[in-house]
Amino acid sequence: MQKVVKKEMIIKNKKVTGVEISWDNGQCVLIVADKGLLACGAIDSKVMEKFNFAVAVSHGTPEKPLVTTGDLLDAKITEATSEAQNLGIIEGMSGREALEKLL
Numbered sequence: 873m874q875k876v877v878k879k880e881m882i883i884k885n886k887k888v889t890g891v892e893i894s895w896d897n898g899q900c901v902l903i904v905a906d907k908g909l910l911a912c913g914a915i916d917s918k919v920m921e922k923f924n925f926a927v928a929v930s931h932g933t934p935e936k937p938l939v940t941t942g943d944l945l946d947a948k949i950t951e952a953t954s955e956a957q958n959l960g961i962i963e964g965m966s967g968r969e970a971l972e973k974l975l
Contacts, residue, residue, distance in 0.1 A: 879941055883968075886975040890941035899937060901944050903967075905974035908956060910945075910967055912938040917951045926955035928970035945971065 879890035886906065893900045902911040908926025909915065920927040930947035932938035938947055945968040952961045952970070959973045 881941065884972055884975055888971065888975070890944075892940055894939065899939050901938050901941060903941055903944060903971060905971060907959060908974040910971045910974060912944060913950070917953050921953045924955055925953060926959055926961075926974060927951075927953045928956045928961045928967070928974070930967055 874895045877892040879892070881888050881890055888903050888905045890903045891901070900912055900914040902909055902915060910928050913929055913931035915927060915929060917927050917929050928949050929951040930938060930944060931950045932943070932947070938944050945966070947967050949961060949963050949965050949967065949970050952963065961970045961973050
């Protein structure tokens with residue numbers, strides 16, 4: 873059964889929108905900010921690179937999947953498009969740190 877949850881959040885006095893999507897065999901979570909997107913590995917950063925879009929990606933594991941926006945904020949960044957890197961996002965920083973650069 874599918875489930876979609878939209879969450880309006882305030883990060884550093886700026887409004888962002890989180891989306892948690894789940895279905896029988898998986899899930900996807902992302903947070904949309906003014907300058908780009910913080911997302912799980914279901915979002916292909918190589919495709920987003922072609923659109924010159926700032927995207928920071930974290931990957932979950934079967935043992936520790938990224939299901940909620942909180943999971944995504946706590947996870948480490950594993951990929952960043954050139955536009956995200958131009959904003960100061962680097963691999964290894966937390967999702968929260970990356971999101972603050974996307975505000």
